[in-house]
Amino acid sequence: MTATTVSNSGSANEPLSIDAVSKGAFDFDMRAALTSGLILALSLVFIALCGIPEGLNERLLIKPVLSLGYLSLLWLPLLFGWLSGNETVLEGMVATKKGARDIVRGLFVGLIGGLGLSLLTVLMDAFDLRDPLVNWSPATEEVLQFSRSIGFGVIAWPVLGAILGAFGAALHVMPEKIRKAVMAGLGTVLSFAIFATFIVDVADFLDDLLYARRGGLKWGWAIALFVIGAGASFLGGGRKISEMKSSYQAATGPAKRQQTTTLILLSLAALIIIPLITGKITQELFANIGIFLLLALGLNIVVGLAGILDLGYVAFFAVGGYTTAVLTSPNRGPDFEGFPTLPWWGALLVTIIIAGLVGLFIGAPVIRMRGDYLAIVTLGFGEIIRLLFLSDWLNGWFNGAQGITNVPPADFGFFSVKGTDPRSVFYLVLFFAAISIYVSWRLERSRLGRAWMAIREDESVAEAMGINTVNMKLMAFVVGAVLASFSGAIFAAKVGSIFPTSFLILVSVIILVVVIVGGMGNIMGIIVGSVVLIGVLGGPKQPGLLAEFSEYKLLIYGALLVVMMLKRPEGLVPNARRSRELHQDEFLQDAWLKGEVDTDDDMVDPSTGGEGTVAPA
Amino acid sequence: MSDTNTDTRTPLLEFRNINTHYGAVHILKDVNLAIYPGEMVSLLGGNASGKSTTLKTLLGMVTPTSGEVVLDGEVVNDKPTSYRVERGVTMVPENRRLFKRLSVKENLELGAYLRNDKAEIANDLERIYTMFPRVKERLNQKSGTLSGGEQQMVAMGRALMAKPRVLLMDEPSMGLAPALVQTNFELIQQIHEEGIAIFMVEQNANMALSLADRGWVLQTGRVVLDDTAENLLANPELQKSYLGGA
Numbered sequence: 001m002t003a004t005t006v007s008n009s010g011s012a013n014e015p016l017s018i019d020a021v022s023k024g025a026f027d028f029d030m031r032a033a034l035t036s037g038l039i040l041a042l043s044l045v046f047i048a049l050c051g052i053p054e055g056l057n058e059r060l061l062i063k064p065v066l067s068l069g070y071l072s073l074l075w076l077p078l079l080f081g082w083l084s085g086n087e088t089v090l091e092g093m094v095a096t097k098k099g100a101r102d103i104v105r106g107l108f109v110g111l112i113g114g115l116g117l118s119l120l121t122v123l124m125d126a127f128d129l130r131d132p133l134v135n136w137s138p139a140t141e142e143v144l145q146f147s148r149s150i151g152f153g154v155i156a157w158p159v160l161g162a163i164l165g166a167f168g169a170a171l172h173v174m175p176e177k178i179r180k181a182v183m184a185g186l187g188t189v190l191s192f193a194i195f196a197t198f199i200v201d202v203a204d205f206l207d208d209l210l211y212a213r214r215g216g217l218k219w220g221w222a223i224a225l226f227v228i229g230a231g232a233s234f235l236g237g238g239r240k241i242s243e244m245k246s247s248y249q250a251a252t253g254p255a256k257r258q259q260t261t262t263l264i265l266l267s268l269a270a271l272i273i274i275p276l277i278t279g280k281i282t283q284e285l286f287a288n289i290g291i292f293l294l295l296a297l298g299l300n301i302v303v304g305l306a307g308i309l310d311l312g313y314v315a316f317f318a319v320g321g322y323t324t325a326v327l328t329s330p331n332r333g334p335d336f337e338g339f340p341t342l343p344w345w346g347a348l349l350v351t352i353i354i355a356g357l358v359g360l361f362i363g364a365p366v367i368r369m370r371g372d373y374l375a376i377v378t379l380g381f382g383e384i385i386r387l388l389f390l391s392d393w394l395n396g397w398f399n400g401a402q403g404i405t406n407v408p409p410a411d412f413g414f415f416s417v418k419g420t421d422p423r424s425v426f427y428l429v430l431f432f433a434a435i436s437i438y439v440s441w442r443l444e445r446s447r448l449g450r451a452w453m454a455i456r457e458d459e460s461v462a463e464a465m466g467i468n469t470v471n472m473k474l475m476a477f478v479v480g481a482v483l484a485s486f487s488g489a490i491f492a493a494k495v496g497s498i499f500p501t502s503f504l505i506l507v508s509v510i511i512l513v514v515v516i517v518g519g520m521g522n523i524m525g526i527i528v529g530s531v532v533l534i535g536v537l538g539g540p541k542q543p544g545l546l547a548e549f550s551e552y553k554l555l556i557y558g559a560l561l562v563v564m565m566l567k568r569p570e571g572l573v574p575n576a577r578r579s580r581e582l583h584q585d586e587f588l589q590d591a592w593l594k595g596e597v598d599t600d601d602d603m604v605d606p607s608t609g610g611e612g613t614v615a616p617a
Numbered sequence: 618m619s620d621t622n623t624d625t626r627t628p629l630l631e632f633r634n635i636n637t638h639y640g641a642v643h644i645l646k647d648v649n650l651a652i653y654p655g656e657m658v659s660l661l662g663g664n665a666s667g668k669s670t671t672l673k674t675l676l677g678m679v680t681p682t683s684g685e686v687v688l689d690g691e692v693v694n695d696k697p698t699s700y701r702v703e704r705g706v707t708m709v710p711e712n713r714r715l716f717k718r719l720s721v722k723e724n725l726e727l728g729a730y731l732r733n734d735k736a737e738i739a740n741d742l743e744r745i746y747t748m749f750p751r752v753k754e755r756l757n758q759k760s761g762t763l764s765g766g767e768q769q770m771v772a773m774g775r776a777l778m779a780k781p782r783v784l785l786m787d788e789p790s791m792g793l794a795p796a797l798v799q800t801n802f803e804l805i806q807q808i809h810e811e812g813i814a815i816f817m818v819e820q821n822a823n824m825a826l827s828l829a830d831r832g833w834v835l836q837t838g839r840v841v842l843d844d845t846a847e848n849l850l851a852n853p854e855l856q857k858s859y860l861g862g863a
Contacts, residue, residue, distance in 0.1 A: 447730070454727050457716035464676060464710060465779065466702030466731040 025100040033084060037109040040080040040161075041116025044073055048120060051135035052552055054143045059548050060216030061193035067216075068194070068548055069143060077113050077161045081106035081168025102169045110165020114158035121145060121153040181230040188229025193217045195545050201279035271430055275423045283422035285535060287494065288542040290429030291487050293530040295507075296514045297436045297523070298483030303512070304521035305449060306476035307456025308367070309375040311508055312382020316481040318503035319358045320488020322389055323351040325404040325498040326397065332404050335396035344410030344417070344493055351489050352482050358385075359481030360474060367473045370459065382508050390500040403499030410493040419494045428493075432486045440523050443479070452476055506540045506554075513557055517564050519571025528573045533557070627690050629654045629783050629814055630675060630706060635684035637667075637674055644670045645681070646838045652783055657805075657815040659825040659846070661855075662835035668818045669711070671835070672785050675816075676708055677701050703731050705782030712792050713772040717761030721752060721771055724760050728778030738778070745774040748807075766797050773804060783814040790821045802828060826850050 057069035085102040121144040129136045145153035171179050200207045210221045275283045302310045326332045327347035362381050389398045409418030417424040443449045451472045454462040463469045492498050518529020537553050538544030628651035637645040644667050662668045673679040677698040685692045716724050729738045746753040749770040760771055790798040809815050819825035826832055826846045834842035849855055
């Protein structure tokens with residue numbers, strides 16, 4: 001195999017040019033490959049025993065050959081094969097040429113992984129462990145045997161694993177242009193296959209054209225889509241985008257300002273137009289993303305800017321929802337008999353005030369604590385608020401577990417927002433999201449934002465500079481509460497009924513994950529986080545694009561959080577500052593190798609040696 | 618009050634029989650201090666002698682159980698930290714404690730957090746740039762990535778941005794490389810020459826006293842010595858316990 005020198009990550013930081021050497025096809029670290037293969041095997045067995053392949057087997061992606069169930073297993077050998085080829089190239093060290101050696105290693109890793117599933121197939125046939133393991137079932141067994149026989153399954157899995165592993169590794173060997181084309185082709189096919197409902201919802205003429213009657217891409221079209229995707233990439237479709245991106249990043253001053261304004265206006269226009277042409281599923285999806293975006297923006301102020309880890313943020317969402325419901329619905333608790341019902345926007349004003357007050361009320365005791373204690377107390381308050389809505393004590397107001405039904409639509413005269421018309425909900429959400437984004441953006445650059453950041457960095461020093469830390473933290477709590485109450489108010493009008501079970505602790509967790517995965521303290525990150533997590537995976541009860549995975553949503557959320565913390569702790573869209581901090585070691589090492597660090601200076605200050613260490617008081 | 622002091626002006630900042638407790642633990646015991654405008658004084662003491670608590674009490678982060686903290690002749694016991702910072706009391710914390718994830722510029726600007734005079738702030742920023750050219754080079758760099766010496770400059774700059782009349786310095790030489798300690802004291806000297814009073818809490822007694830006009834020695838929360846720096850340096854008892862000489 002003739003190998004071209006391809007940088008291992010394809011990033012801008014090409015290793016210093018030292019000629020790479022070739023190595024024999026079997027000259028790799030067998031132990032490391034074995035470990036990686038075993039991890040792959042364990043992951044595959046885990047996924048199989050979670051019942052994902054069996055549960056999603058009905059959902060065809062490409063008509064006769066591939067179901068989502070099988071895909072849930074098959075993507076892993078591919079990934080592991082690719083990862084096995086990622087060798088760290090140390091600057092100044094001799095790199096190894098990519099070649100047959102990588103492919104053999106990928107094949108080996110994939111093979112071991114596949115053997116894991118073979119073993120599972122055999123064990124499933126021999127023993128019955130259904131009692132502890134619910135998915136140790138004939139249905140799973142059938143999937144593992146490809147509906148044929150044990151023998152077929154036992155042989156097929158290692159073969160498939162090896163092929164996919166080798167293919168994953170082979171991506172390293174291909175010239176970059178071809179690799180990108182292959183990835184783009186695969187990406188196109190899989191997106192069309194997986195997001196079928198969404199695509200049909202956007203453009204329903206595609207339904208009969210692309211998709212078979214009972215789901216799944218027609219295989220002819222699958223190949224065509226691959227060619228289209230790969231061709232577009234090969235002809236340089238992707239390059240245009242990345243050129244535009246880098247020219248935007250390079251721009252400064254008024255030019256940048258102008259470009260940013262154009263970009264914002266364009267996206268706003270797109271967001272207004274898209275729901276007009278799409279079906280209800282997309283509109284609903286957009287509306288849900290917006291509701292959680294509002295929540296995430298609020299939490300971002302509390303966690304991202306002020307550094308207060310609030311685990312009970314759902315409380316303010318609940319307060320917003322319940323206040324609006326109580327004020328607008330005729331079906332509220334009996335104690336409100338005779339109290340006039342308000343229109344939605346009137347209720348919103350009261351809701352904002354109440355949410356702010358509740359923020360103060362909860363914040364006042366909580367704010368005096370720090371770190372872990374604070375997190376635990378907020379967790380408690382989040383539950384207390386929900387239990388109050390559920391309680392007999394306040395039954396006369398909130399109807400306990402029966403909740404408040406019949407919340408009327410939000411009526412603005414010319415425009416009425418109700419759940420049956422998700423487009424109207426989306427426009428309302430868009431309006432409030434725009435406000436929240438603007439407010440967040442301004443706050444970040446304000447004196448108040450500065451004070452919050454100072455508190456986040458070092459509370460005692462902030463206090464010593466004359467920042468009233470208690471008031472500032474309370475302020476963060478109140479602003480966060482008000483933003484969440486917008487979301488709650490819209491939620492009430494959208495759903496039309498409010499129950500305590502809508503405000504489980506899970507909501508707090510999911511919003512926090514959105515903030516963390518998106519990129520803490522960064523508005524763009526929060527937006528991307530909401531779109532990716534809520535849009536694709538779905539909210540606590542709201543389906544996302546991958547509605548099929550809703551049962552495993554939390555598993556995926558958890559896995560994603562772990563992977564993000566390990567590989568990209570700064571979030572999907574990192575705040576430049578935070579990213580530098582988290583990867584400081586790497587930056588410093590690079591700088592040292594390039595001789596950019598002055599060594600004429602004093603010794604390293606011990607208090608900054610370990611990052612994030614808090615100097616003793 | 619200090620009887621070694623012949624100054625007849627009102628003290629800028631004063632402790633009158635201060636007692637401070639953390640819960641049941643008695644930290645400061647009848648402490649009397651007086652800092653006059655423009656002078657340099659030093660508070661010496663070993664570990665756990667109450668030095669940091671003295672600073673926190675001066676700044677209002679800890680409320681004394683009895684006695685009076687007096688600022689410009691006004692009792693400020695129940696006034697918040699911000700009140701005192703606005704009136705020119707500023708601290709340079711131990712180990713510098715910069716806001717590490719914020720840029721150098723943001724750190725400096727946070728020093729002027731309580732000030733509203735924009736033009737003056739810009740002026741003061743320029744002054745700090747001329748004072749520390751190194752700092753100007755690193756304005757947009759995250760302060761946590763600076764070297765120890767640069768961090769010290771930013772910490773001083775940040776404090777100066779508050780337009781202080783008295784700088785409370787908590788162990789300025791702590792955690793610095795030996796070569797830097799000397800430069801650091803020169804820096805303090807320089808700030809002092811601009812007419813800013815310096816109240817320095819130090820373990821490095823020799824260095825501190827060679828600069829200061831007066832000094833106190835704190836021992837388990839009590840002022841045991843209160844004298845001019847010269848006398849303290851010559852004091853055999855102090856020599857024995859702090860200065861390592863005989």
